[in-house]
Amino acid sequence: MKTVIFSAILLIVIILAVIFSAYYTARVTASLDEALSQLSVALAEEDWDGCERLFDEFSQQWDKTEPYLAILFDHNELEDTDVAIDYLGSYIFLREKPDAVAQLSALRLSVTHLKKSSVIGLGNLL
Amino acid sequence: MAISFLRTVILYFAVMVVIRLMGKRQVSQLTPAELVVTIMMSELASIPMQETGVPLFAGLLPISTIFVLEIAFSLIGLKSKSARRFLGGKPSVLIHNGNILLDEMARIRFDRDDLMEELRLAGYANIKDIQYAILETNGQLSVFPNKAEKPLTQKDIAKINKPER
Numbered sequence: 001m002k003t004v005i006f007s008a009i010l011l012i013v014i015i016l017a018v019i020f021s022a023y024y025t026a027r028v029t030a031s032l033d034e035a036l037s038q039l040s041v042a043l044a045e046e047d048w049d050g051c052e053r054l055f056d057e058f059s060q061q062w063d064k065t066e067p068y069l070a071i072l073f074d075h076n077e078l079e080d081t082d083v084a085i086d087y088l089g090s091y092i093f094l095r096e097k098p099d100a101v102a103q104l105s106a107l108r109l110s111v112t113h114l115k116k117s118s119v120i121g122l123g124n125l126l
Numbered sequence: 127m128a129i130s131f132l133r134t135v136i137l138y139f140a141v142m143v144v145i146r147l148m149g150k151r152q153v154s155q156l157t158p159a160e161l162v163v164t165i166m167m168s169e170l171a172s173i174p175m176q177e178t179g180v181p182l183f184a185g186l187l188p189i190s191t192i193f194v195l196e197i198a199f200s201l202i203g204l205k206s207k208s209a210r211r212f213l214g215g216k217p218s219v220l221i222h223n224g225n226i227l228l229d230e231m232a233r234i235r236f237d238r239d240d241l242m243e244e245l246r247l248a249g250y251a252n253i254k255d256i257q258y259a260i261l262e263t264n265g266q267l268s269v270f271p272n273k274a275e276k277p278l279t280q281k282d283i284a285k286i287n288k289p290e291r
Contacts, residue, residue: 008282076179
């Protein structure tokens with residue numbers, strides 16, 4: 001009977017963990033994508049000071065959330081995102097618009113992929 | 127290195143707890159469903175142990191899910207005979223009154239050599255000596271010899287010693 005109670009509690013914990021992780025991932029990735037969207041507008045206008053400020057904000061946000069995302073996602077994927085962030089920072093610092101735009105696009109793809117990979121759907125199930 | 131060590135310790139205890147809670151059966155007594163669960167669990171535990179890039183959660187969550195499913199299905203099996211048959215299969219009679227039931231052997235794809243090997247291991251060389259041979263759901267063969275081949279019991283000795291009136 002103890003085992004049944006334990007497994008019932010475990011099932012509730014699993015369901016709550018799955019719901020919370022899906023909610024957390026959706027919230028965090030939406031926030032990160034929003035920050036990158038603002039950065040993309042600043043980059044299009046070549047507002048480099050604005051870009052640096054927005055990039056710093058994004059980096060800080062990423063540094064805060066990455067340890068929690070590491071619980072849920074492949075660490076190699078997160079490391080690739082780290083590398084992409086570093087590249088973007090350098091391109092913004094060097095005022096290299098074409099490279100920065102391309103890197104920003106790749107970074108947005110990485111962030112949205114995190115969200116997509118946690119969505120319950122046929123694409124992920126099969 | 128330290129991460130691998132700590133992950134291994136965590137996963138070892140997680141698997142040990144789950145196996146312990148699932149029951150006291152030995153490996154040789156596992157039904158097909160239980161064997162599949164055990165193999166899957168060991169595989170799930172070994173991946174996050176070796177690959178530090180894989181989140182620990184990615185190993186612990188499926189192990190916990192399998193444990194919950196295993197408990198749920200064993201409870202269903204306790205309540206329902208048909209569910210128990212579906213999950214664990216049913217025993218197959220392979221020999222009846224010294225005759226091999228070839229249709230049943232073909233159905234479960236159990237060949238004559240395997241049957242003879244199991245019978246020899248049980249101490250019987252001649253099929254005619256066997257009343258029943260039943261292949262159990264855990265893969266073991268239960269052999270019931272003919273009356274003439276059964277060893278002498280205390281009851282038989284008592285019958286012999288009992289003076290006839």
